[in-house]
Amino acid sequence: MPTVRLRDASEYPEPARKLFGLARSWFNHEFKEPAAMSRVMAWDLEFGGPHGRAMKRAMGPGEFTRAEKEMVAAVVSGVNACSY
């Protein structure tokens, strides 16, 4: 159970909801509620905004494809024993 109360999308101001739309496009998936991580990152847009942009920069296709980078992300999450 999360150690903090995650706000519903409707509780966030408009700029944060815009971030949720970007996350929906990134994952190409219609979430019932924005993913928990998106809602956490939207608490402070001055942190979550650049953090998310850094992630997208890192995950975009380059010398490695997006799919290959998803594998890198998966193994990093795995060795960090992160079930999220």
Place this chain on the structure above:
Amino acid sequence: MVGITNALNVVADGLAAAPGGGALLPPVDEATADPQLAGLFAEIRAFYARPDVPAVFRVAARDPGYAADLWAATRRAFADQRLARRLKEALAFAVSLTTRSAFGTPFHLGEMRRLGVTDRGVLEVVGVTQTFSSYTKIADTLQLESDMHDIAPVDDSPAPGGPRP
């Protein structure tokens, strides 16, 4: 591949190269090694295109039979198959960097470069490793429950070589 990478790192970091230079369990000396290790060592040198056998395999070589099986598993995990060796080395580099392996990080970085990954490619892997090391810690600290598992269909592909259910 993740498992064998960690397995090699654990022994290399813990035994083969102790802080201060010495080894807690000295690797077999290639020059004076048991002749039955010659073929194994030659294969390892060829696989990594280097003149020496990495110390982690020479520690294992204190038991030649164990070393042969460890090497067979390592070679199988890292050889080109459905995933290219270049990508597997990138994954092993990410695993080693994340687990702060003093052996694995430079070893797999060297392999990535040898297989043609440029500075840009290395930084891409570093970027993904860094950002997901952030996300995972945030998720763990806040004990977030996974809500991303249904964004893609279940993949029932078998393990390499295995039968499809």
